[in-house]
Amino acid sequence: MNENIILTAEGIFYSYDKKNPVLKGLDIKVLKNEILTLYGPSGSGKSTLIYILGGLLTQDAGKILYNIEDKKRKIGFVFQNYNMLNELTVFENCKVAQNIRSFDDDRQIFDYAEKIGITDILYRYPAELSVGQLQRSAVLRSISGPVELVFCDEPTGSLDSENKRNVFELFSQLKEYVAFFVVSHDEVSKKYADRVLNMSDGIIL
Amino acid sequence: MTNKRFSDKAVFSLVKGFIKKSRKNFKFPTIAIAIGVWGLIVITSVVNGFDRLLIDSITRFYPHITVAGKSDLYFSGIKEKMFFNLDNSMVAFNGSFDYVQLMDCDDVSFLGSSIISGQLENGAAIGKELSEYLNISIGDELTVFKIKGIIPIAKKYRVVSLFKTGVYIFDSKFLVINDPDSVKNFTAYYFEDPLKAGEYKSKYFSYSPAYTWKESNKTLTQTVEIDGLIALLITVFIVLMAGFSVSNSITFSILTRKKEIGILKSLGMKNIDIQKVFISESLIISVIGYLLGLLCGTLTVTVLDFLKIKIPSGIFYVDYLPVSLNVSIAGSSFFIITGIVVFFSFLTTRMISGIDTLEALKDE
Numbered sequence: 001m002n003e004n005i006i007l008t009a010e011g012i013f014y015s016y017d018k019k020n021p022v023l024k025g026l027d028i029k030v031l032k033n034e035i036l037t038l039y040g041p042s043g044s045g046k047s048t049l050i051y052i053l054g055g056l057l058t059q060d061a062g063k064i065l066y067n068i069e070d071k072k073r074k075i076g077f078v079f080q081n082y083n084m085l086n087e088l089t090v091f092e093n094c095k096v097a098q099n100i101r102s103f104d105d106d107r108q109i110f111d112y113a114e115k116i117g118i119t120d121i122l123y124r125y126p127a128e129l130s131v132g133q134l135q136r137s138a139v140l141r142s143i144s145g146p147v148e149l150v151f152c153d154e155p156t157g158s159l160d161s162e163n164k165r166n167v168f169e170l171f172s173q174l175k176e177y178v179a180f181f182v183v184s185h186d187e188v189s190k191k192y193a194d195r196v197l198n199m200s201d202g203i204i205l
Numbered sequence: 206m207t208n209k210r211f212s213d214k215a216v217f218s219l220v221k222g223f224i225k226k227s228r229k230n231f232k233f234p235t236i237a238i239a240i241g242v243w244g245l246i247v248i249t250s251v252v253n254g255f256d257r258l259l260i261d262s263i264t265r266f267y268p269h270i271t272v273a274g275k276s277d278l279y280f281s282g283i284k285e286k287m288f289f290n291l292d293n294s295m296v297a298f299n300g301s302f303d304y305v306q307l308m309d310c311d312d313v314s315f316l317g318s319s320i321i322s323g324q325l326e327n328g329a330a331i332g333k334e335l336s337e338y339l340n341i342s343i344g345d346e347l348t349v350f351k352i353k354g355i356i357p358i359a360k361k362y363r364v365v366s367l368f369k370t371g372v373y374i375f376d377s378k379f380l381v382i383n384d385p386d387s388v389k390n391f392t393a394y395y396f397e398d399p400l401k402a403g404e405y406k407s408k409y410f411s412y413s414p415a416y417t418w419k420e421s422n423k424t425l426t427q428t429v430e431i432d433g434l435i436a437l438l439i440t441v442f443i444v445l446m447a448g449f450s451v452s453n454s455i456t457f458s459i460l461t462r463k464k465e466i467g468i469l470k471s472l473g474m475k476n477i478d479i480q481k482v483f484i485s486e487s488l489i490i491s492v493i494g495y496l497l498g499l500l501c502g503t504l505t506v507t508v509l510d511f512l513k514i515k516i517p518s519g520i521f522y523v524d525y526l527p528v529s530l531n532v533s534i535a536g537s538s539f540f541i542i543t544g545i546v547v548f549f550s551f552l553t554t555r556m557i558s559g560i561d562t563l564e565a566l567k568d569e
Contacts, residue, residue: 051563056566057563074473077471083471085465087222087223087465092222095218096218099215100211101472
């Protein structure tokens, strides 16, 4: 695999009911050091694609190759519904993510948290946060540790324009080490993207 | 830092967080274990109390080792030694009679702590039950018929004291005398620690006909052995109950925390490390439950010992509820309970590997 490519997927098919395919022989490459933004209407299979590429779902057919060692622990996710661990504070959520990824550095968490403006909520529990704070906390957790590829499903949908910019600014600073695969409808994400792909009816246009 | 140390740190943070924020999930299994251990400690203490009292009662009266013939052997651990005879006899008083074991000793000081009235002096010491049966009191004269060959020999003795050992068979069927004219055919040894009688027998009396108090009182000592088995059975069932209770609560916990499992899997946590989270939680539950149970059990045993609750004296050989904390069972049950809990937790948490990450993430 080309050294600049972090992930290659070829001929990906997937169907939830084994009758109507959501992904129809899709091919895609994700490069290192890029922010790749994927656009497409609702139901076009964007979320299904990132679940498959991220290893949370197994494709019915097709091949995926990763240029990542220990990919299970080097891939991060930002889910649409945030999926924070409610029993832990934001800081503890990030710390656990770091430790799972065999990493331990409080400064990384504080540094990123400052850049996306959530230093003041680090020691609060998810139940005490607004939707926007939760979204940024989920972003922070996804990049805690030595991740190499982060899949983001609408990571800025609930943020105001300033916070959206802050998040993408951080992605831009980190892309030297981390590739971002972003599913988003935001114009801001388009602005920061290195590549923009459109998806419709289970294929990349 | 090694990968294992990182993952252990994550496990520790998760366990700490879950316990801090989800106390209500831990209450039920902790209380279940605490009640189990509480019950275990109280029941085994009562069984142990009866057993110890029975052993104390037997060994306070009955020779710890009986050796045929006159033995001159002395060794450290001996508290008292006497020569005696034990014969089947008949005792009669005022038209009432009964068959008894006549214990003719050269020294009756072993009876000291069992005497409830009268004094140890020349004459007969009679068991309380026998005295009531014969309606005889201190100062009365009874007649003892011994069989020598085919001729019964009658001899009168004045009752000088009443004894109560707590063992019905001793109190109703034993008459103790000190006849300086009779030849004594047995040697009785009393030890500082009666439980060492078996050890002493094999060490010092292996070549002479000797019987320990256990061998001479098989029916009574078998009761102790049966009690021990009952205590063991109770322990096994309570331990199993605790194990199932924790296993049940873990299953419930896994099912209600599917989403958390999904999140941890999506972060890349290995199944074995997620298992460790649940196993550690159950271990903490069992330790806290055990300590709570131990505290409540010990308090209950202390209160019962202080209150000396009356029980029907005609049924038991004691008129109050004897309790004695069984330290070995209380201690070993900790290791058994935690072992069983870890075992059941491991079995139950194996289901984690079968949980689909994406399905779990959708769980609410």
